[in-house]
Amino acid sequence: MTDSPATADRVTIAKLGARGDGMAPDGTAVAYALPGERVAIRREGARGQLLAVEVASPDRIAPFCPYFGTCGGCAVQHWAPEPYAAWKRALVGQALSQAGLDAEPEPLQDAHGEGRRRLTLHVRAGEGGARAGLMAARSHDLVAIDHCPITVPALHRAPAVATVLSAPLGHGRKPLDVAFTATDAGLDVDIRGHGPVAEGVRAVLVRLADELDLARLSLHGEILVERRAPVIETDGIRLAPPPGGFLQATQAGEAALTALVLAALDKKTKRVVDLFAGSGPFSLALARRCDVHAVEGEGAALASLDRAVRATPSLRRVTTERRDLFRRPLLPIELDAYDAAVFDPPRAGAQAQAARLAESKVPLVVGVACDAGTFARDAATLVAGGYRLDSVTPVDQFKYSSHVEVVGVFRRTVVRRRRASLA
Numbered sequence: 452m453t454d455s456p457a458t459a460d461r462v463t464i465a466k467l468g469a470r471g472d473g474m475a476p477d478g479t480a481v482a483y484a485l486p487g488e489r490v491a492i493r494r495e496g497a498r499g500q501l502l503a504v505e506v507a508s509p510d511r512i513a514p515f516c517p518y519f520g521t522c523g524g525c526a527v528q529h530w531a532p533e534p535y536a537a538w539k540r541a542l543v544g545q546a547l548s549q550a551g552l553d554a555e556p557e558p559l560q561d562a563h564g565e566g567r568r569r570l571t572l573h574v575r576a577g578e579g580g581a582r583a584g585l586m587a588a589r590s591h592d593l594v595a596i597d598h599c600p601i602t603v604p605a606l607h608r609a610p611a612v613a614t615v616l617s618a619p620l621g622h623g624r625k626p627l628d629v630a631f632t633a634t635d636a637g638l639d640v641d642i643r644g645h646g647p648v649a650e651g652v653r654a655v656l657v658r659l660a661d662e663l664d665l666a667r668l669s670l671h672g673e674i675l676v677e678r679r680a681p682v683i684e685t686d687g688i689r690l691a692p693p694p695g696g697f698l699q700a701t702q703a704g705e706a707a708l709t710a711l712v713l714a715a716l717d718k719k720t721k722r723v724v725d726l727f728a729g730s731g732p733f734s735l736a737l738a739r740r741c742d743v744h745a746v747e748g749e750g751a752a753l754a755s756l757d758r759a760v761r762a763t764p765s766l767r768r769v770t771t772e773r774r775d776l777f778r779r780p781l782l783p784i785e786l787d788a789y790d791a792a793v794f795d796p797p798r799a800g801a802q803a804q805a806a807r808l809a810e811s812k813v814p815l816v817v818g819v820a821c822d823a824g825t826f827a828r829d830a831a832t833l834v835a836g837g838y839r840l841d842s843v844t845p846v847d848q849f850k851y852s853s854h855v856e857v858v859g860v861f862r863r864t865v866v867r868r869r870r871a872s873l874a
Contacts, residue, residue, distance in 0.1 A: 459491035459502050467538050469545075471526025471853045475499070482588060483520055485511055485530060510534050516600045523588030525601065525851035536561075536847070539855050543823045543845045550827035552834060556843045563850040564703025566603040568633040572613045574623040581623035583613040601851065605633040612638065612663055619655040620645045630695050632681065637666035639681035641695040645670070669694035672751070685732075690759050692730045693751035699732070704848025704856065708819055709736045711844055711858040712793055715817045716740065719790060726776055726794040726804055731756030731769075733793055733819075738766040744789070748775045780804035786811040793817045800825025802832070809836025816861040826857045837865030 464473035464484045473484030481499040484490045489506035492499030504511070514520070514528035527535055536559045543556045574583045575593045584595040598607035613629040620627060625645055632639040640660075648656075648670065657676045660668040666681040667674060672694045682691045683698070685705065692698050699705035712733055716723075720741055725734045728745035730752045737743045738760070747753050753771045760769045774781075776796075780803045786792060792813045794801050798821055808816055809832050816833060820826035823845075834840055838861040846856040 459493055460499070461489065461491055461505070462499065464488045464490060467527070467530075469542060469853060472498075482526070483529065486534075518585075518594055518596055518599075521587055522585045522594045522596065523590070524585050524599070526588075526853055528851045539847055540845055542853070542855055543826075543843060543857055546823035546827040547830070547843065549824075550831040552827060552831055552840060554830075554840050554843050556845050559855075560707050560844060560846045561850070562701055562704040562707040562846050562848040562856075563601075564701045564848075566601055566606075567599075567700045567848075568603050568606070568702060569631065569698055569700055570599060570602050570606050570609055571628055571630045572609055574613050574617045574627040574629060576621075576623040581614050581617040583610040583617070583623075583629070603633050605638065606631055609638070612640065612665070615663060616640070616642060616656065616659055616668075619652045619659070620648070632692070632698060634666055634681040634683050634691075636679035636681050637664060639667045639692075639694070640665055641669045641672060643671050643695070667694065686736075687763070688732075688735045688759065689762050690730055690732060690735065691755055693749075693755050696749075696752055696755065697729045699848065701848040704846060705732055707846050707848070708795075708856060708858060709733060711846070711860075712817050712819065713737070713740070715815060715860045716791060717815075720815065722789045723791045723793060724781065724786065724789045726781065726792060727796045727801065728752070728756065728771075729795070731759060733795065734769060735759055735763060735766070737793070738763075738769045740767070741790075742768040742770075744770045744772065746772045746774050746776060746781065748773065748777075776801070776804050778803075780807045782807055783811040786813050789813055791815040791817065793819070795819035796825075798822045798825065800829050802829060805829035805832040809833050809838070812863070814863050816863075818857075818859045818861065820857045820859075821854065823855060823857055826859065830859055830861070833861050837863055839864045 462475035464486050465476050466474050466486050468474045472480040472482050479499045481501050483501050485508040487508045491503040510531040512531050519528045540556050540559045547554050572583045574581050582595040584593050587594050609631045617623045627644040630641045660676050666679045667677045682689050723737050723741045723743050725745045728734050728747040731745055734743045734745040750773055841860045841862055844858045
């Protein structure tokens with residue numbers, strides 16, 4: 452079979468799948484095809500390569516990015532806003548239903564704002580030198596880019612910066628990942644993939660950081676030079692994550708998630724435990740109203756939170772604890788001291804901690820998640836333990852992708868009786 456539409460298979464797309472692919476009735480996944488479209492494809496196992504759209508959906512729009520269709524970063528720039536928003540909301544609803552939960556998600560909140568403030572580029576050696584870009588969909592092939600249009604303007608020079616920084620490290624002959632964060636002080640850059648470097652190379656990188664006017668440059672999390680503190684200020688709170696540290700993808704996303712967390716509290720909420728606290732964006736916002744105990748497994752993140760607390764006046768008491776919540780979750784007897792618990796785990800979810808929360812007497816739990824499936828799993832655990840799922844709100848800070856953030860509010864309706872100790 453050739454790539455000619457004349458000899459291709461033809462299918463009608465029934466729906467959009469969870470990853471943003473068009474799905475034919477027989478289960479064939481076709482990237483960049485939309486529901487209702489008649490398309491010509493070349494079959495490649497369970498997938499179909501889109502050759503032509505013969506009958507287009509009325510909801511098809513022109514993508515704004517010149518790399519759409521080659522870069523694997525966005526899946527649905529070509530879909531009108533209304534059906535796109537309904538699809539993302541439905542992804543959350545489907546995850547809840549599959550977990551046995553009867554809950555209707557709120558409308559999708561658009562939290563793209565000015566664009567993503569974080570970007571990781573890959574640098575590889577190519578003809579004529581190093582190339583910086585993103586990976587093609589379902590491939591290790593590099594798509595070199597001039598800039599990524601869905602990022603904030605400060606990140607538009609990131610590919611050029613990554614290329615320059617790769618020179619003393621071999622121009623990408625050893626694959627490099629370069630993580631960028633746009634901060635109020637300039638670009639915060641962390642290079643990974645090379646390993647230790649000689650002092651001479653370090654000196655060259657420090658010089659380049661000065662020439663490129665970077666706020667901070669680090670190598671595998673080790674700071675090479677910090678010319679300006681890479682601070683991000685939001686509503687009077689100055690946060691400085693560690694090199695390569697976690698930060699919400701967009702400023703609007705952080706604001707939306709924080710607002711939903713704060714809205715769940717009431718006047719009776721005096722003490723809150725912030726689980727998987729990271730550098731503490733929720734902890735700092737909560738501490739304007741409540742005493743907060745922040746629990747996080749990464750020491751560098753807690754150190755950043757401590758600096759932010761000391762730099763922010765008029766906060767209530769904030770305490771910190773370094774603890775691996777996957778292996779050693781807080782126990783019910785520890786949790787019962789709090790009026791509310793907030794958890795925001797990585798994509799794997801908070802399975803072990805959710806089980807302990809379900810055994811606790813905490814009256815209010817607010818769950819934040821970047822994966823609808825693991826959120827639904829953890830939500831089912833809490834509901835089985837006597838919590839009522841009051842609301843579920845999808846938040847779209849990873850616009851044009853299949854990823855969606857979720858905020859769920861749980862209130863205890865049944866207090867489980869503690870089992871007597873066998874000791």
